[in-house]
Amino acid sequence: MIAKVIVDVPAKQTDRAFDYLVPESLEDVIKPGVRVIVPFGPRKIQGFVVGFSDRSEFTGLKEIIEPMDLTPVLNEELLGLGDWLTEQTLSYKISAFQVMLPAALKAKYEKKIMLRKSIDLLPEELQFLFEKNDTIIWNEAGGHLAQLQKEATKGNVEVLYEVKERVKKKKLKHISVKVSKEELITHREQLAANAEKQKVLIDFFIENPKSIEQRELLSILDVPATTIKSLVKKGLLLEEDLEVYRDPYEDRVFEKTQPLTLTLEQEKAISPILATLEENKQKVFLLYGVTGSGKTEIYLQSIQRAIEMGKEAIVLVPEISLTPQMVKRFKGRFGNEVAVLHSGLSSGEKYDEWRKIERKEVKVVVGARSAIFAPFENLGIIIIDEEHETSYKQEDNPRYHARDVAIERANFHQCPVILGSATPSLETFARAQKGVYEQLNLPKRMNNQALPSVEIIDMREELREGNRSMFSRALIEGLKDRLEKKQQIVLFLNKRGHSSFVMCRDCGYVDNCPNCDISLTYHRFSQQMKCHYCGYESYVPSKCPECNGEHIRYFGTGTQKVEEELGKVLPEARVIRMDVDTTSRKGAHEKLLNDFQDGKADILLGTQMIAKGLDFPNITLVGVLSADTMLHLPDFRSSEKTFQLLTQVSGRAGRHELPGEVIIQTYTPEHYSVELAATQNFDHFFEREMMIRRAHQYPPYYYIALITVSHENVAYVASTTDKITKFVQSKLSKEASVLGPVASPISRIKNRYRYQCLIKYKREPDLNGTLKTILEHYQQETVSKGLQISIDVNPYILM
């Protein structure tokens, strides 16, 4: 039998199946989707079995060394999905497989040198290396590598390549009963009168025939471990090492919740979903409902139905660690039928959650983007909450969008997909308008709470009237008022595209990264200037390096700066600051939120991360310090993102009895995305934005694809990009427009110059073929000259 194996070498030349003989002894274990260790040249590497054949065009096939799994880690569906991903994103097969699995399953390689013959045969200066051990790891050899290689050709030492598992399954000793209850009873009667401890033990197992961890058993019964051993020896009990899971939510109690009675509107929205579920059909729904309109309850009850039908559910939420409240709701309803996957978990914890899914111990998975690959085999429903979130698009290879994967998987399982949002992406909303997706509306907040009143403050006006602070007079008034009333405030700082940089006031010099075409970001925490892209660090200049002027200072508003200013204006206010610095520690995020909920602070000050999921009754004022900082980014989606963010932040206020107020500070109050966010008028925004997208040939009217070329040599990059652009132009139809070559918005990263070519198209059946041709054509130059070509067929970030 010959196995087709995709090897763990992410390169164009090895992006195909290699043939290996399956040793007879392994024939039962080697199945498609099993990871194996195979010889590859002089090394051993990991690979995925994807199929079988009885013949091969190669002679002298090597044998598979050993399997790494006893059951496949990828089932038929996921193997097929891997092919689809490869095709869609133009990535390597191996990368597609690896992205579907927890990182813990990725192989680690170790290179070692082993002594083969007597140590005396080695030159004296090498002997010390092997004095303690006859095997050393490659790096320990230090400066003796060349000599050792010579020894290797003589056969005195051998170079070993090993594939190592990244995770150890956590195993603990468990004890269970091996015989029937009757036998236990008979045996107990035969015991000597003084065998007290054994009797205690047998009594316990007569009562509790379930398997139990030895440690726990010992703590309950006060019998020595030797007693257990002796009963094991007699064949009454069974001792085995069972896998235990690291449960990140182990010591937490989730209050059990019951399904709520749905409102009339919720009823109306859920019934088409349930119908589709029961008919076993693939269908995509847009659940379009303002914040607080009860989308989650619809998710929960749809899942409930899927579970009742014996099926499973995937729920995607944007970066879940940020919404402990969401986890609480799912765990509360479905208890330990829920697995949670998010970036805050260690790789071991992620692996354990994944194992629960694989072993069918859970029915629901709640997780971030990659949870879309959960290895369920009987999927009943897929839910993507906050559908418009850009984090659903992976920004490195394979550059997939979770929404596309969801629809593809739903197609396989013939099940519904629910895209939920208060501010859908234009793509999704346009599809719903066209009837490609079915739109379900939840137009009202639960209990008919009024939407918060929104006031837009023109900061230019403030400046004109002599207010130079970062807080408008209206906001200060609002803050003072809430402090007096003992109500809570959320202050939101839109930080994207708004890093703190250092500039000289005399000559205008900006402290830039020497390797990248971007200004350095000021980090007060470490008193350093850091580059976002390459990690370059330097100290804050005290004098201008250009003109020697002393008036060099940092610009831009960081959360720390706001906190400081706040302290000056309102010294009595208690502030909790949430940003990367204060939430990097594990669990810090949740703790800060809990403190705020418990009323330990009056003001919650933060960035993006506080925009979502906050639902505290006492918040009555939301202040947006600078609404338009990302409006001017070179990105056609910037208006959409601004609108979404402002709408979302506004939704944090007045979600319960107390009425809410929102104050938005901006320098461009007339911009439609600011204006319309203030009135929460998505439909109007949609119309406006669609006109602009149509005029500029952007999605959803056109598809786009972005080719980015990078190299250390500018001229080389420019000319290569030019050739590529011309080639693309020649291959596509008249309706497509190919823009470029132009320098990328960030024209240099890590000393590599970047040029790009943007393709806008409506229907180009052979686009992927053309793009593949480019990758193949430049393959040699990629290897020999260090050229890099990256292609993103549906980019979310155009930089």
Added chain:
DNA sequence: AGCACGCCGACT
């Protein structure tokens, strides 16, 4: 990606 093989410059 690694690694070996192979063909040209500066050294014992």
Added chain:
DNA sequence: GTCGGCGTGCTC
């Protein structure tokens, strides 16, 4: 004459 530079091509 040899050590070692890294260009080229292969890995079932």
